[in-house]
Amino acid sequence: MAPILEIRDAVKIYSTAADEAPALGGVSFSVEPGEFVAIMGPSGSGKSTLMNIIGCLDRPTTGSYILDGVDVARMDEDQLAEIRATRIGFVFQSFNLLPRSTVMRNVILPMIYTRVPVGERETRASKALEAVGLDENRWYHKTNELSGGQMQRVAIARALVNDPAIILADEPTGNLDTRTGQVILETFRRLQQQGRTIVLITHEHDVAEYADRTVHLRDGLVVSHEEAEAHDSARSGEEAR
Amino acid sequence: MSIYDLVHETMLSVTTNKVRSFLTVLGIVVGIASVILMVAIGQGSQATITNSIKAAGSNLLVVTPGGRSAGAFGGGGGGFGGSNSGAKLTQADVNLISQLPGVAHIAANSTSREALSVPGANVNISVTGVGDGYQTVKAIETSTGVFVTPEDIRGGTKVVVLGPTAVTDLFPAGTDPLGQKIRIKGILFTVVGVTKSKGGSSFMNADEVAYIPLTTLQRYLTGSDAISTINVEATTAEGMTSLQNDITTTLLAAHHITDTTKADFSVLSQSDILSTASTITGTFTLLLAAISGISLVVGGIGIMNMMLTTVTERTREIGLRKAIGARPVDITSQFLAEAITLCLIGGVIGISLGWGLSALITATGVLTTEVSLGAVGIAVGVCAGIGIVFGYYPARRASKLDPIEALRYQ
Numbered sequence: 062m063a064p065i066l067e068i069r070d071a072v073k074i075y076s077t078a079a080d081e082a083p084a085l086g087g088v089s090f091s092v093e094p095g096e097f098v099a100i101m102g103p104s105g106s107g108k109s110t111l112m113n114i115i116g117c118l119d120r121p122t123t124g125s126y127i128l129d130g131v132d133v134a135r136m137d138e139d140q141l142a143e144i145r146a147t148r149i150g151f152v153f154q155s156f157n158l159l160p161r162s163t164v165m166r167n168v169i170l171p172m173i174y175t176r177v178p179v180g181e182r183e184t185r186a187s188k189a190l191e192a193v194g195l196d197e198n199r200w201y202h203k204t205n206e207l208s209g210g211q212m213q214r215v216a217i218a219r220a221l222v223n224d225p226a227i228i229l230a231d232e233p234t235g236n237l238d239t240r241t242g243q244v245i246l247e248t249f250r251r252l253q254q255q256g257r258t259i260v261l262i263t264h265e266h267d268v269a270e271y272a273d274r275t276v277h278l279r280d281g282l283v284v285s286h287e288e289a290e291a292h293d294s295a296r297s298g299e300e301a302r
Numbered sequence: 303m304s305i306y307d308l309v310h311e312t313m314l315s316v317t318t319n320k321v322r323s324f325l326t327v328l329g330i331v332v333g334i335a336s337v338i339l340m341v342a343i344g345q346g347s348q349a350t351i352t353n354s355i356k357a358a359g360s361n362l363l364v365v366t367p368g369g370r371s372a373g374a375f376g377g378g379g380g381g382f383g384g385s386n387s388g389a390k391l392t393q394a395d396v397n398l399i400s401q402l403p404g405v406a407h408i409a410a411n412s413t414s415r416e417a418l419s420v421p422g423a424n425v426n427i428s429v430t431g432v433g434d435g436y437q438t439v440k441a442i443e444t445s446t447g448v449f450v451t452p453e454d455i456r457g458g459t460k461v462v463v464l465g466p467t468a469v470t471d472l473f474p475a476g477t478d479p480l481g482q483k484i485r486i487k488g489i490l491f492t493v494v495g496v497t498k499s500k501g502g503s504s505f506m507n508a509d510e511v512a513y514i515p516l517t518t519l520q521r522y523l524t525g526s527d528a529i530s531t532i533n534v535e536a537t538t539a540e541g542m543t544s545l546q547n548d549i550t551t552t553l554l555a556a557h558h559i560t561d562t563t564k565a566d567f568s569v570l571s572q573s574d575i576l577s578t579a580s581t582i583t584g585t586f587t588l589l590l591a592a593i594s595g596i597s598l599v600v601g602g603i604g605i606m607n608m609m610l611t612t613v614t615e616r617t618r619e620i621g622l623r624k625a626i627g628a629r630p631v632d633i634t635s636q637f638l639a640e641a642i643t644l645c646l647i648g649g650v651i652g653i654s655l656g657w658g659l660s661a662l663i664t665a666t667g668v669l670t671t672e673v674s675l676g677a678v679g680i681a682v683g684v685c686a687g688i689g690i691v692f693g694y695y696p697a698r699r700a701s702k703l704d705p706i707e708a709l710r711y712q
């Protein structure tokens with residue numbers, strides 16, 4: 062089967078740090094549709110950089126990124142926006158919620174760019190918030206009144222609300238206790254069973270165990286691929302570089 | 303992003319930052335209010351002047367010394383044309399015109415600014431020496447006493463008729479002015495009458511006047527037989543044009559001038575005066591509007607400044623919106639809509655404020671103001687225009703932000 066996303070020889074050099082080692086030093090890696098992939102690696106190894114490229118938020122300095130069989134380099138701003146709005150749900154490492162808006166407004170926000178009918182929005186947002194297990198009495202609070210774990214769940218709910226085919230989560234359980242973390246991971250696994258593709262960054266091995274496959278990064282390079290034995294849904298035919 | 307969302311987002315943003323919105327709007331409020339007010343004052347004055355010219359009678363022709371190009375606006379008793387070099391009108395000209403067919407009334411006058419004094423008071427006002435028929439043509443009524451009589455004019459007597467303001471200027475309240483002696487340029491005159499109040503305009507107070515016989519003025523005050531204005535009333539409105547031509551040819555012949563462009567006098571009809579007056583007041587209105595327009599531009603720059611600050615302040619928000627799928631056009635229209643909305647809110651408040659202030663000024667009686675719907679319409683258009691012009695640059699800047707950089711912005 063054709064990979065849903067494929068990165069070839071991606072190099073990322075941040076212009077402000079041109080004299081330093083590149084954030085990504087030539088990464089190749091691909092994900093099959095319906096796969097659940099974990100990315101691990103020490104801090105500063107380029108995980109978020111790679112994730113931003115996968116999420117069409119950033120472009121590699123050299124190398125290519127092919128999403129759904131189309132080279133992202135050939136897309137214009139509007140096409141990228143369209144993909145970010147409809148194909149990808151992105152959970153940011155630093156949440157990026159609108160602080161002075163309510164939880165509900167934050168979760169509704171992506172739907173104004175996909176033109177979901179006004180009447181449906183609140184229902185869909187409520188479903189997403191229920192899925193991440195956020196207490197209903199928080200839904201109309203401003204997000205700057207929430208705890209870190211609650212913010213994390215709002216950020217995940219926002220990523221799920223447009224029903225994206227690909228969910229990208231940068232340390233989605235970093236701020237959660239083990240039990241809540243498991244609820245979120247179970248949600249991801251359920252989404253995978255419904256056919257979604259999931260890429261998740263984590264530092265924790267027990268989180269990575271939910272994935273079919275783990276990619277290890279170090280200093281901007283892929284150092285190893287590791288198939289999980291616990292799940293047989295992995296279909297990766299990817300070769301390590 | 304749909305229109306509904308655009309409106310909704312704009313409302314949210316404007317209402318969540320109330321202080322900022324208020325300060326942004328303030329510049330526009332002041333700008334628009336002053337434009338509305340200034341144009342109202344200009345147009346009010348225009349209407350006042352036009353009405354007073356029309357009140358002088360539609361069959362009126364005004365002959366003044368000096369060519370059309372020089373001091374043409376000498377009508378209405380003002381006498382700006384009186385001092386024109388060399389060129390002058392005399393009683394001989396008045397007599398010639400009075401023999402023309404179609405003349406109903408003719409009134410010559412000459413005006414000079416003089417010091418009027420009584421023991422203990424002193425005013426400097428315009429003294430009009432009036433010829434026969436002046437009272438009829440100018441429709442002057444007296445409240446007490448009599449006006450200057452034809453006998454006074456023939457005899458050159460030293461009598462004076464005062465306007466009500468001149469009376470209060472000179473005499474203590476309660477004094478009967480009739481029979482009082484006043485000095486004009488040091489010469490003693492007897493007050494024989496007081497005219498009824500005509501009400502003042504801001505430009506010339508029609509009540510601060512004194513009338514004496516023309517002959518007296520010429521003999522004792524100006525020392526010249528020059529006449530500054532001849533008012534001619536035609537018998538019919540239709541006869542105006544031919545009378546105007548007759549007067550011109552008669553005077554040209556009398557003054558031995560063959561080249562009409564070198565005429566040393568001008569004959570103006572009411573419509574000529576009206577158009578001159580409206581040119582002047584129109585320029586005046588435009589000047590006022592231009593001055594207040596500057597404050598509007600300043601208000602617009604204020605909007606741009608505030609929008610740029612907003613874009614910087616909300617960089618992370620913009621980055622997030624782009625990251626979750628906002629297209630550049632969505633961001634542009636969001637910020638543009640915000641700028642336009644602020645401008646329109648400012649415009650509406652400014653229009654109400656300007657309107658209210660004009661009404662207030664009219665109520666105090668100092669000036670007459672007239673708010674025109676045209677000015678209001680233009681103000682609304684200008685507001686939206688300012689929003690677009692000064693909101694576009696910040697909005698474009700916002701839409702071009704790189705999502706990752708914007709999200710990392712502190």
Ligand SMILES: Nc1ncnc2c1ncn2[C@@H]1O[C@H](COP(=O)(O)OP(=O)(O)OP(=O)(O)O)[C@@H](O)[C@H]1O
Pocket residue numbers: 075077078084102103104105106107108109110111154710
């Ligand atoms: N915008 C940027 N400008 C300059 N350098 C950057 C930028 N973003 C990341 N880097 C650098 O690139 C390298 C990789 O950063 P990245 O954020 O991808 O690490 P990470 O693996 O996500 O780390 P963590 O686990 O701490 O989140 C780091 O050395 C970092 O300093």
Ligand SMILES: [Mg+2]
Pocket residue numbers: 108109110154231
């Ligand atoms: Mg990271």
